[in-house]
Amino acid sequence: MRPVDLARQHGLSAQAIRNYDDAGVFPPTERSEAGYRRYTPLHAQALRTFLALRGGHGHRPATEIMHATNRGDTESAYRLVDATHAALLAERDTRIEVATALDALATATSTPVRGRPLTVGELARRLRVHPATLRTWESHGILRPDRDRATGYREYGPECVRDAEIARQLRRGGYPLTQVARFVDSLRTADGAAASTAFLDAWQDRLTTRSRALLAGAAQLDTYLTMLERARQT
Structure with a gap:
């Protein structure tokens, strides 16, 4: 030929x-x-x-x-x-972790939020990321920390911590910051539950397509x- x-x-x-x-x-x-x-x-x-x-x-x-x-x-x-x-299996595990985190978020938003705010260093250690990573996420609108009135330092409240944990999971799944920002923002709206379900379903469909x-x-x-x-x- x-x-x-x-x-x-x-x-x-x-x-x-x-x-x-x-x-x-x-x-x-x-x-x-x-x-x-x-x-x-x-x-x-x-x-x-x-x-x-x-x-x-x-x-x-x-x-x-x-x-x-x-x-x-x-x-x-x-x-x-x-x-x-192996990478695909790891992504499947990440999706499960994200789904669990989102379920926890849905439960937490129905109850009063308590707990003192974390500093940038404390949150970075909690997530095992560099503090600069948190500042990058903030610049993309993923995190919206408050500021201490006296010192001007960032303060990450419980809602902000949950957003950071979700962002970490999504980044582990290979999602770009722009998409992570859109997803986290959708969870802050009234249709957060619907957005979460659609996101996880689309992720599962992508995994299934790649497996085939x-x-x-x-x-x-x-x-x-x-x-x-x-x-x-x-």
Whole structure:
């Protein structure tokens, strides 16, 4: 097959196929006497595998998996695959922690808030973050601490502490500060419970979609590994 033949099967350009080849996504490619690249069913499966892996792992990890596979280093390829699964599992755990924190928030807002305010240092130690992180969150509107009238120092009351704890969990889940700010702000409004449910549902849907993409990538990789083993035996 020519690059254009392989490209048409996946709605890609011939240049994209050449770029993937140069990037090491394909196994070694033979050329015709005129210098044109010649692709086989093995290269077609390599492309299917890469595109499927990219859906779950992302472009760079998928490329690294293909590099390791093509050079026969399956141990490294498996480790790369396992790393993505481990990260996804960690994100699932983070979502559960966030859901628990939001449930606690819903319960706490229905009862009087008590407890002395924390200083920036105390809150930073509580969350195990740097004080500068709290100031960054404040600049994005995530935290709204009061100020001591006498000293001017920041004071983080119970509501502010809860916002900070939620922000920490969301940041652990990989959410950008702008999205964390929008979410925390929505929880301060009357529709906070609805916003919380919608947010958690959307997060779960994203995790499910990625899990299915990882399964699809694993299936294509297994087929590719089988074809490589057969090719190397002939």
